[in-house]
Each structure stands twice: as C-alpha cells, then as structure tokens.
Amino acid sequence: MKEFELIKHFFAEQNVKRKDVVMGIGDDCAVVASSENQHIVVTTDTLVEGVHFPKDTEARAIGHKSVAVNLSDLAAMGAQPSWISLAITLPSVDEAWIAEFCAGVFELCEFFNVELIGGDTTQGPLSITITAQGLVPENQYLSRAGAKAGDWLYVTGELGEAALALQHILGKVTVEEHFVGPLIEKLNYPKPRVLAGEIIRDYASAAIDLSDGLISDLGHICQASNVGANIVLDALPLSEKLTNSLLEEDAINLAIAGGDDYELLFTVSEANKVGVETALSNAGVRLTCIGQLNATQTITTTLNNKAVPINSAGFEHFS
C-alpha cells in the first residue's frame, strides 16, 4: 500500500492557489473560508469503470470527465466552482496513467480556478468520486423547483452528440469519418456550462444539467416545480453530425433520451425572455427555446404541430 501513498505527489502538483483555501492538501483535512454573503453549493458524483465510461477510456478523459460532471451540477445551481475533493480507487499504481489522469483533472480546475483541497487514494476496482463545492450569492442559487406554467423552456448548446459517440463506439451507428474525432471529444471531454449557469442565475426560474437525457431531466424540473411541459421537437438544437448520421426519428431520440450532454436545461418567465437571450448571446453561448411549461403535470411533445407520444426512452414510433 506504500506505493498508493507515494502517488499523492501527483495530486500536489496543481497550479491553482485560491485565497479562500486556508490549508490545502496534506493534513487530516483542508480548511477553507467563506463569506457571510455567500452560500456554499455542494455536489458529489461517482464514475465507475464499465458503468460510466468504457474500460479503455484514456486516463486524461476520465480525469476531465470526473471533474466536468460535478462542475456541471454546480453550473445548474448558478454557482461558481471553488474546491474539489477527489477520491480515487485504483487496481494498481501505473504512474503514467495517473499523470495523464491528473492532467485531465487539473486542465479543468485551472480553467475554472478550482483548487483540489484533498482526497483519498485506495486500492480496488477503478472508480472516482469527486465532491465539488461552489459559491453563490446568498439565496440566489437556482434549483429544480420554481418553474411556473407559462415559463419558456431553454437549452444551451446542441443535444445528442455524446449519445451518438457512444452509439458509434458500441458499433450501433456508422458516422462519417471526419465526425468521429469531434464526437469522441464531445463524449470524453464535456464542457460544463459554468459561465452560462452564472448568467442565467439572474433570469431562470428553474434549472438542471442534462446528464440522464432531456425527457428524464425535464421530468425532475416538472416534478419539483409541479408543472408539465410541451417540447417542440422541430426546435431541438440537433447538430449536423446527428442529422447527417441518422434518420430524423433516431436523431430526435438521441437528443431527448441520450444523456451525457451536460448542457443546461432551464425555464424562464415571459418577462425574462429577452433578458436571458441577450445575456447568453452576448456571452457567446448558444441557446434555444424548445418548448413551454403548462399546468398539466405531464410532458408532451409535438412535431410538425402534431402531438407525438413519448416516454423517457424516446418517442414511440410514429407514422
């Protein structure tokens, strides 16, 4: 087990040094400071090999994604990420692998000024658990609750590319050769919508990040907010890679049920519609209005102005 102690020096080699970290890695605990006018936002996500990423995924991607999925949760609350704790279980010590893993972790930490403040390294089947923390002005955090009937439903970026990448890896879909690289990049190196999260904090009534898939995650907003929603499928931001590789029905299915997009799904009142569109557009963030909330407590979808039946796995075959 001594070698597991020795790899700690990899984790000590970060460049981020935050002023609010009173004591970082190296003692029994870390010590951080927060101010009275801020709330602290906390999230934990585990990635298990063979469940959350395929067995031969490159180490840098695993490091990146472990951080990204947690920062995406913080983004959905409108929080600015600040500190992470990292627990990694490894079958054996492969220094080159660990160096690559750390590179993936630290790239994202440096980009968002997040300090690794502690963690644990243990022996066992490969899995990574990160607890990420962020800061938000007091009582200004976003949540899944707060959406109202009549609010507009928005999503950042494009949907379905990560799911298409996975279909490609599994050999279920053939995509054009020049799409492969960008699609794998999208699956392995998701970019958490931290900036967008901080911007929509001033406009959105509810928000969630898209990890399970649009229908499933919208269901969480509807349940927490006690509303229903209609999605206009024609409006979904499908990338060219989807529309070129798949029939319309299959493309839409990946976009609404594929998961792993790590885009933000959020709701905005009529009064804040212009504001949020202007603010995100100024920040260079693509956003698309994909539907509207209602009082039905169910999720419906329309295509070409006609209702089409769906479930959380996608929409049922239509003719």
Added chain:
Amino acid sequence: MKEFELIKHFFAEQNVKRKDVVMGIGDDCAVVASSENQHIVVTTDTLVEGVHFPKDTEARAIGHKSVAVNLSDLAAMGAQPSWISLAITLPSVDEAWIAEFCAGVFELCEFFNVELIGGDTTQGPLSITITAQGLVPENQYLSRAGAKAGDWLYVTGELGEAALALQHILGKVTVEEHFVGPLIEKLNYPKPRVLAGEIIRDYASAAIDLSDGLISDLGHICQASNVGANIVLDALPLSEKLTNSLLEEDAINLAIAGGDDYELLFTVSEANKVGVETALSNAGVRLTCIGQLNATQTITTTLNNKAVPINSAGFEHFS
C-alpha cells in the same frame, strides 16, 4: 439502473435537520450557509470492501465506520462536524442491506448532529466515499504542524484493541471468549473523538487521529512540525484485553503499529499540560502522556528506561 434511483428514499429518511442547510438532498446540489467567523474543514475517505473491511462485515458496521473515520479526521482538526456527502457503489440492490447500512450512518449522524446533504449511488464493486465537513472558529483549527521540541505527547483512550480484533478475525491470535464481542465492537464501531478534538483545540500545538498506527501517524506530526519524539512504551495505555491476550512485546507492537484506533494523538506545551489534563478529565475522556518531543527529527522509544529500536511496523526484537 432504475432500482439504484429507487434506493435514494433510504437516504432521505434521516432525522437531522440543521439550520445551516439551506437545501438538502434532492436537487443537483445541496446549499449550505456558513458564518464569517468560522472556517470550514473538509475531509474525504474511501472504504473499499476487502481492503478496509472484511468481505462479510455487517452493513450497519460499514455505515458506521464510513462516517466515523471521516469524523475522526475532523476531530483531529478540532472541528465540529456539520455535513456529509455520501457516495456508495453497490454490486446490486439489497434493500435489507441498505436499510442496515443507513442505520449505521444515521446513528452516528444523529449523535453528532451531522446532516447528510447529498451523494450518489452507483453500480459496481462495494465501496463508500464520504466527504465530511465541519466548522471551527476562524484560524483556530489544529493541524499536524505546530508541535515544538519539549512539548508533551498525549493520546486519548486505549490503543491496540481494533488491531487485536483483526488478528482474532484472521485467526492469528486467540483471545478469551468474553473479549471477542467488545473487541469486534471496537473494530467495527469506532467512536470518533469529536468532543476531545473540540476541547484540545484550546491547548494542543498539533494533532492527528490514529488511523495508520501510532508510529506512522506520529511520523506525520514530526515531519510537518520538523521535530522528533521519544515514546515511553511503559506508559502506553494498553487495555486489559491486550495484556491478557498477548505477550508484552506483541501487545506493545499492536499499540504502536496496529492502526484503526481512531484515538487522537496530540502535543501540548509545558504551559498547557495541566489545562488539557483538567479539561479532558472533566469531560470524562481518558488521556495519557506517552512521551515528549525533541529536536532530533527521529522517533525513538524506551522501555524500562532503556532505548529499544523500532520501525513503523513495530519495534525490533529485543532481548
């Protein structure tokens, strides 16, 4: 994977509701509040089946220990525990097992008024990662650094019982029948020294919790504080269970190298000696002065006033 979603309701059934938890389990993140005069102390520990606990350990013990080892780290900083995030990876969903596991987690949380604020449940080989947070008055946390030559070395409680329990389970040592129950209890249900940690905050120059073993953990204090130490082996608080079951040399070895004690090891200046002894004694916490620090940067031990050679695995055979 749906059943993993369903078990979340077990984790929602806690009784602790803290005022500083603005939003608990159930959204993308939890939201907590802290005050300007407090620092937040953060620690993460993973327990892996087969590494940190034997394969047939009862679920309640695993739950208890997962929390206890983290609260023990907070205690070593002098912090009052406040919130935990729990990530559990399970091979399959066994509701009775999970209910027992939660009982173990919540017993300790309720005792120390700690709220479970979030987590993640995933499928894979059994392991538990907890991130625990605590509060400490600004700049009053303890650390491994700060011990000075001349300071006295103290330990709470008794040493070696958890290690003896493990030796018994592994069939390496025979103990008297009436010791078995209490020893297994000590191994499976360690009591983190939270109260003692808060008390010694006002007196100690450095502190650590005993997880790896006395020699190894004292080494961390010596390294961080740039000091050495001599341990008076005759003074070690060995329980009757050790002295009855083992030869003196073996008992001392378990006490200095066994690990899993989760007692506090701390250093106190001459000026604070009476104060800390009085304060802990008033709180009903046993404490023992087991040696003194010096400027040598090495750890030595004496028995019957004679130097005996040691290493981190115990002391070398003496005649």
